[in-house]
Amino acid sequence: MSAGDWKSFHVDDVAEDGRFLMERDAARLEALEANPSLGPSLFLYRWAAPTISLGYAQREERVLDLEAVRAAGVPVVRRPTGGRAILHVDEWTYGVAVPLGHARLGGTLQDSLAALSAMVATALSEVGVKVETVFGREARPGGEGAEEACFRTALGHELSVGGRKLAGAAQRRLSQALLTQGTILAGPGQERLADFLAGDPASKRQGREKLLEGTVTVAEIAPRATFLAFAQALGRAWEEGSGR
Secondary structure (H helix, E strand, O other): OOHHHOOOEEEOOOOEOHHHHHHHHHHHHHHHHHOHHHOOEEEEEOEOOOEEEEOOOOOHHHHEOHHHHHHHOOOEEEOOOOOOEEEEOOEEEEEEEEEOOOOOOOOOHHHHHHHHHHHHHHHHHHOOOOOEEEEOOOOOOOOOHHHHEHHHOOOOEEEEEOOEEEEEEEEEEOOOEEEEEEEEEOOOOHHHHHHHEOOOHHHHHHHHHHHHHHEOOHHHHOOOOOHHHHHHHHHHHHHHHHOO
């Protein structure tokens, strides 16, 4: 990716294939690692079809019920960031590449996650979703397979409404650059991830129940909020928060 192709803020007009999205974010991280002077960059996008993504350290054969995944025809991709499994259905996703030395968005894991979470929270408030930031809430007991679901845990800064998780993020750090990928639940469907995780029928049922109980969507809080309105609000928050 050349300097001429680099964008500080970009919103995909249409939903894209999950493999393309993950490869694009990975390429942006590598480009910034090679040339930190490119500066911070945020891409906002959606997924063209329900897709399972795994954190880069997760083992597909351990985490997933591969027979159920194949039977449903759900594609599986690997994120360049860490974290646990997600079923991307109706959501707004962002990928933020930042030089580690950036004054506002770089620094430690906690500092960078806090800055980005605050930016996303500001944009969500503009579309009618008032969130709280939660620091490191552990998963509640609910079946071995369910513990592999990203939205069962909070290992960093997460955004919640009334104690139910709305958005989470994971980060990958290289020597000069970092990539944060964040997921905002726009509508229902992510609870179906439990059907594709390793485990017996009882643990899958319990996993679905726990995912439904512990999460909330934009559609529930602000039914009239749209992707376009959020994208515009996020663009304003990014311009102010990134110093671009």
